[in-house]
Amino acid sequence: AQSVTQLGSHVSVSEGALVLLRCNYSSSVPPYLFWYVQYPNQGLQLLLKYTTGATLVKGINGFEAEFKKSETSFHLTKPSAHMSDAAEYFCAVSGNSGNTPLVFGKGTRLSVIA
Amino acid sequence: DTEVTQTPKHLVMGMTNKKSLKCEQHMGHRAMYWYKQKAKKPPELMFVYSYEKLSINESVPSRFSPECPNSSLLNLHLHALQPEDSALYLCASSHSGLIYSTDTQYFGPGTRLTVL
Numbered sequence: 001a002q003s004v005t006q007l008g009s010h011v012s013v014s015e016g017a018l019v020l021l022r023c024n025y026s027s028s029v030p031p032y033l034f035w036y037v038q039y040p041n042q043g044l045q046l047l048l049k050y051t052t053g054a055t056l057v058k059g060i061n062g063f064e065a066e067f068k069k070s071e072t073s074f075h076l077t078k079p080s081a082h083m084s085d086a087a088e089y090f091c092a093v094s095g096n097s098g099n100t101p102l103v104f105g106k107g108t109r110l111s112v113i114a
Numbered sequence: 115d116t117e118v119t120q121t122p123k124h125l126v127m128g129m130t131n132k133k134s135l136k137c138e139q140h141m142g143h144r145a146m147y148w149y150k151q152k153a154k155k156p157p158e159l160m161f162v163y164s165y166e167k168l169s170i171n172e173s174v175p176s177r178f179s180p181e182c183p184n185s186s187l188l189n190l191h192l193h194a195l196q197p198e199d200s201a202l203y204l205c206a207s208s209h210s211g212l213i214y215s216t217d218t219q220y221f222g223p224g225t226r227l228t229v230l
Contacts, residue, residue, distance in 0.1 A: 094214065
């Protein structure tokens, strides 16, 4: 069965600093990996996804993530944090037959300090 | 148009009430989903419809009853709910009817449900 572990339920960074949100996955088959963002009182919005091909994936709002098979990781980064990046971030892996279609991590809340 | 709409935005109901949540998409997507999300938790899958047929029911209590009248519309009928059912209910859709795929799930803004 597929699973996702997000390290750190809360990450706090200063405005302009590097954002690094960690995600490790477990999958018995080549994984499809996703990062979603949820702003307060809103639904989830896709930031980026990895399916096949290039392991460095660029997403919206300046975010990117790198798929590292050897480390079973898919960490999300952004060079310079903005106040508007404060939100909840979910890493997810697609399921296989018999599992739920999308398996979410527990989420990481990002706070940005002025 | 990559929008999933949900109504109502907020709903307060008593334990004896019957109410319905509505979800709509006009992207031609063939899979639609209901999720329940408690505060500070990830979404939990409830139901999946593929080509308007119920494909996944994640052991949801019968007081929640989904319905997919057509390919654009998804309803969630609520009856005799409990206070612990209070949560954000999210609808999502994805392009193909192949549930286990690389398709992106597009989420609506959710309905904030409070059960008194």
